[in-house]
Amino acid sequence: xxxxxxxxxxxxxxxxxxxxxxxxxxxxxxxxxxxxxxxxxxxxxxxxxxxxxxxxxxxxxxxxxxxxxxxxxxxxxxxxxxxxxxxxxxxxxxxxxxxxxxxxxxxxxxxxxxxxxxxxxxxxxxxxxxxxxxxxxxxxxxxxxx
Numbered sequence: 488x489x490x491x492x493x494x495x496x497x498x499x500x501x502x503x504x505x506x507x508x509x510x511x512x513x514x515x516x517x518x519x520x521x522x523x524x525x526x527x528x529x530x531x532x533x534x535x536x537x538x539x540x541x542x543x544x545x546x547x548x549x550x551x552x553x554x555x556x557x558x559x560x561x562x563x564x565x566x567x568x569x570x571x572x573x574x575x576x577x578x579x580x581x582x583x584x585x586x587x588x589x590x591x592x593x594x595x596x597x598x599x600x601x602x603x604x605x606x607x608x609x610x611x612x613x614x615x616x617x618x619x620x621x622x623x624x625x626x627x628x629x630x631x632x633x
Contacts, residue, residue: 488534491609492517492552493544493572494582499524500611501532507613517551525559534565538620540609541569542627543589543596544581553626568620571596571627572609579607589629596629 491498497520499511511528513520528534537556542549560567572581573591580588580601588601 488528488532488537489611489615490521490537490539490552490556491572491575491611492521492548493540493542493609494548497521497524497548498575498609498611499528500615501528502615505615505617507611507615510611517548517555521552521555525555534563537565537567538615539567539569539624540572540575541624542572543583543629544572546628549626549628553624557624566622567624568617568622569624570620574619575609575611576607580604582606583629596627598629 489498489500489502495514497513497515497517500507501509501511511524513524537560539552539556541553556567559565571591573579578591580590583589583598586600587598588604590597590599590604
């Protein structure tokens with residue numbers, strides 16, 4: 488199972504032999520949508536691994552998604568793997584606060600204004616590329632100074 492909970496809509500994909508077989512999408516808050524989607528998924532599928540986009544994006548969506556997935560990982564004794572969200576939007580800028588956007592550059596993830604770079608929506612890959620994910624699954628909380 489792959490979860491992309493960085494902005495609206497929330498995306499969840501079920502994979503079999505690393506191929507996408509079912510997609511769930513919700514525009515509800517992550518805190519409302521994840522329990523409903525998981526209930527439906529766990530009634531139909533037996534999950535062996537969890538994969539998720541650990542940021543950057545909406546602070547609350549990342550936090551809720553991580554806490555939920557980490558809880559499920561512990562409760563079900565299922566491994567949890569993570570990679571950054573740029574894997575799911577063709578390396579397009581990701582909305583931050585106000586007129587600020589997250590960009591992935593050679594030196595890492597930076598926060599700056601978008602000067603016209605096209606914005607692409609998050610999508611679930613048809614094939615899950617496991618090599619893109621790591622065991623370090625802590626969220627990428629990249630927040631500007633206040």
